[in-house]
Amino acid sequence: MRSRVIHLINPKTDSLTTRPLYFNRALYSPLAGLLAVAACIPRDRYEVVLTDENIETIDFDLKADLVGISAMTSYVNRGYEIADRFRAKGVPVVMGGVHASFMPQEALRHCDAVVIGEVELVIDKLLDDLEDGAVRGTYKSDKLHPMVGMPMPRYDLLKKHRYVNKTFVQTSRGCHQGCTFCAEPLMNGLKFRYRPVEEVMQEMENCGSRNISINDADFFGTPDRPKEVMRALKGRGFRWQAGVTSKLANDDRMLELAAESGCTMMSIGFESISRSTLKSVHKHVNRPETFAALVEKIHSYGIIVFGLFMFGFDGDDTSVFDETVRFNREAKYDACAYSVLTPYPGTLTWYEMKRAGRIVSFDWTKYDQGQVVFRPAQMSGEELRCGQARAYDDFYAWSSIASRFPLSGPRRRAQWLIYNLFMRKGARTDRIESVPAPTPEPDVAPMPPILPVKREWRAAVLEAAGGGPGPHLS
Numbered sequence: 001m002r003s004r005v006i007h008l009i010n011p012k013t014d015s016l017t018t019r020p021l022y023f024n025r026a027l028y029s030p031l032a033g034l035l036a037v038a039a040c041i042p043r044d045r046y047e048v049v050l051t052d053e054n055i056e057t058i059d060f061d062l063k064a065d066l067v068g069i070s071a072m073t074s075y076v077n078r079g080y081e082i083a084d085r086f087r088a089k090g091v092p093v094v095m096g097g098v099h100a101s102f103m104p105q106e107a108l109r110h111c112d113a114v115v116i117g118e119v120e121l122v123i124d125k126l127l128d129d130l131e132d133g134a135v136r137g138t139y140k141s142d143k144l145h146p147m148v149g150m151p152m153p154r155y156d157l158l159k160k161h162r163y164v165n166k167t168f169v170q171t172s173r174g175c176h177q178g179c180t181f182c183a184e185p186l187m188n189g190l191k192f193r194y195r196p197v198e199e200v201m202q203e204m205e206n207c208g209s210r211n212i213s214i215n216d217a218d219f220f221g222t223p224d225r226p227k228e229v230m231r232a233l234k235g236r237g238f239r240w241q242a243g244v245t246s247k248l249a250n251d252d253r254m255l256e257l258a259a260e261s262g263c264t265m266m267s268i269g270f271e272s273i274s275r276s277t278l279k280s281v282h283k284h285v286n287r288p289e290t291f292a293a294l295v296e297k298i299h300s301y302g303i304i305v306f307g308l309f310m311f312g313f314d315g316d317d318t319s320v321f322d323e324t325v326r327f328n329r330e331a332k333y334d335a336c337a338y339s340v341l342t343p344y345p346g347t348l349t350w351y352e353m354k355r356a357g358r359i360v361s362f363d364w365t366k367y368d369q370g371q372v373v374f375r376p377a378q379m380s381g382e383e384l385r386c387g388q389a390r391a392y393d394d395f396y397a398w399s400s401i402a403s404r405f406p407l408s409g410p411r412r413r414a415q416w417l418i419y420n421l422f423m424r425k426g427a428r429t430d431r432i433e434s435v436p437a438p439t440p441e442p443d444v445a446p447m448p449p450i451l452p453v454k455r456e457w458r459a460a461v462l463e464a465a466g467g468g469p470g471p472h473l474s
C-alpha cells in the first residue's frame, strides 16, 4: 500500500522557450530529468507529485516525505529558495540535474542530499535512506548506466495540454564531440551508450503522443545506430524531431530514412560561421562552407532546420551578428536560436575563462545564454548583448519570416510558423538586464561528474578544485 509522497519540482525558469507564450503553452519545458527520476520510484510504495513551476504554482503545504528538485544553472537559485522553504518546514530535500551535479557542495547548503549525475543506479540507496530517515550527503554511482532496461518515464504525470513539445525520448546518452562550452561530455561521457531499439519503440508507443522530441545530445552521433532506430520508426505514424550534428546530417541515406520515418525537424548546433572559431572550441565536426548546401539538402527531404548559433567566442568581433544573420537569411534557415556564450561551471570554457580572470558575474540566474557574464575578447559586454538582440530582431523580422516561409515543398508549414512565432515573441520579451554587475566568486569550486579525458584539462580541473574530491569515472 502506498503510504509516502515524493514531490518532484521543476523550478521556474525565465527562458524564451520555457515561459508560457501562446495559448498558455510553453514551447518546451526541461522535465526529462524529473520524469526519469519518477520512473525509478516504485509505484506501490510511493505516490509521486510533479510540479512544473513554469506552468503552475508550488503547493508548499503539500505533505511530502521527500522533495526532489532538478535544475540547470540559470534556475538553480530558485531551486535553492524552494529547497530552503521546504527544509524550514522539516521536509527533507534532494537535488539533482546538471547544476547540482557539477556543484554538489554548493547545493548541499540548501538541501539534505545531492544526486551527482544519473539517478538510476543510486535510487535504491536513496529510498532506503529515506526509510531510515538518513537522506544526506552525495549519491553518486561509480559506473554509468548501460541504458538497458531503463524504466519508462512517467509521462502520466505531465500536464500535456500546457506544452507544445511534451515527449522527450532519450535513445542514447553521451556525445563524441568534446565542445569546450558543453556539459554533456563531462556529465555523460565521450562515448555513446545506446538504449535497445525495442525499448525505445516501447517508450514511444506508450508516451501518449505521436509527436516525439528525441532528447539525445546528438542523435546522429554515429552512422549506423540512428539508422536502426529510424528503420524501426518507419510505418508507425510518428512525427519526430531531434538534435543532430552537421556531419552525418549530410548523408543522403540518413536523411532519406529520417524523412521516411517521420522526421519533421532537426536542431543542429552550427554555433558559428567561422571555421577558426569552431576549431577553437573543439567543434571540429562543423564546416561552415557546407552549411548552406546542408540546409538546402535537408529541406529537399521536407525537414525543417533549426540552427543553433552562439555569439561571444574569442574570434567574434562586432561584425559577427550581421554576418551570421545575413548568412542565415540567405541560406533560408527555418528557425535560429542565438545564444550568448556562457561559461557554465565545470565546463572547459569555465576553467579557461576563470584562469584568465574573465568571468564577471557568478550570479547563476544570469547564466541563461541571454546575458553576458564574462568579458568578451573583441567587444564589450553591452555590444555582445545588443548584437544578440539585433540578430533576433533581424532574423525574426516579418520581412525575413515572409522571405523564408516555405511556400511550396513538403516542410510542415504549421510547425514552421509555430517555431517562428514562438521564437519571435520569446526573443522580443526577453529583454532583461543584459550585462550583469560583477559579483564575488563562489567559495566552492565546481567538479565535473566525469573528469575530462585530456591530461592538461584533468590537471586544470583538479587544480581548480584544490585536489578535488573523488572518485570519478573516466
Ligand code: B12
Residues within 6 Å of the ligand: 013, 014, 015, 017, 018, 028, 029, 030, 031, 032, 033, 034, 036, 037, 067, 068, 069, 070, 071, 072, 073, 074, 094, 095, 096, 097, 098, 099, 101, 115, 117, 118, 119, 120, 168, 170, 181, 182, 183, 184, 187, 188, 215, 216, 217, 337, 339, 344, 345, 368, 369
Ligand atoms: C534536451 C536538452 C534540452 C531540451 C530539454 C527538453 C526537456 N524537455 O527536457 C531543451 C531544448 C528545452 C533545452 C533547452 C535548454 N537547454 Co538544454 N539540454 C538538453 C540535453 C541535451 C539533454 C537533457 C535531457 O533531456 N537529459 C535527459 C535526462 C533524463 O537527463 P538529466 O536531465 O541529466 O537527468 C538525469 C540526472 O541528472 C538526474 N536528475 C535530474 N534531475 C534530478 C532531480 C532529482 C531530485 C534527482 C534525485 C536526480 C535528478 O537523474 C536523471 C536521470 O538519470 C542537455 C545535455 C545534458 N547532458 O544534460 C542540455 C543542457 C541541459 N541544456 C543546457 C542549456 C544551456 C539549455 C538552454 C539554456 C539553451 C538555450 N540557449 O536556451 C535551454 C534552457 C531551457 C530552460 N528552460 O531553461 C545546458 C545546461 C548547462 C547548465 N549548467 O545549466 C546542457 C547541460 C547542455 C550544455 N550546453 O551544456 N535543453
